[in-house]
Amino acid sequence: VTIMQVRQGLAKGLGHAVLCAHPVVGDEPVAVILPDVILDEYESDLSQENLAEMIKRFDETGSSQIMVEPVDDVTAYGVVDCKGVD
Known part of the structure; x- marks a missing residue:
């Protein structure tokens, strides 16, 4: 298991937070x-x-x-x- 953390910056909701992780996880499955x-x-x-x-x-x-x-x-x-x- 790999655990990564990404800072969202401005609090714009969960969807935005997940989008902020896209550069790190790309199109790989993520939990x-x-x-x-x-x-x-x-x-x-x-x-x-x-x-x-x-x-x-x-x-x-x-x-x-x-x-x-x-x-x-x-x-x-x-x-x-x-x-x-x-």
Whole structure:
């Protein structure tokens, strides 16, 4: 595993931060791991909710992977529509 850090400069959101990393990672597959992602060993299904499983699914499908969690009040979070997606 190689861990790289890139400074964003101005805070312009997560998408911009990922774009700032493009000169370093190019078009290679990359994992964006945010510090507020915590998997609770008691409440999380660690057989599915882990980076290794996400990498395996990416390798099998070639599709981007994202880990999401249902919340009651979506006004405080980013929103993802996963209808029709396995």
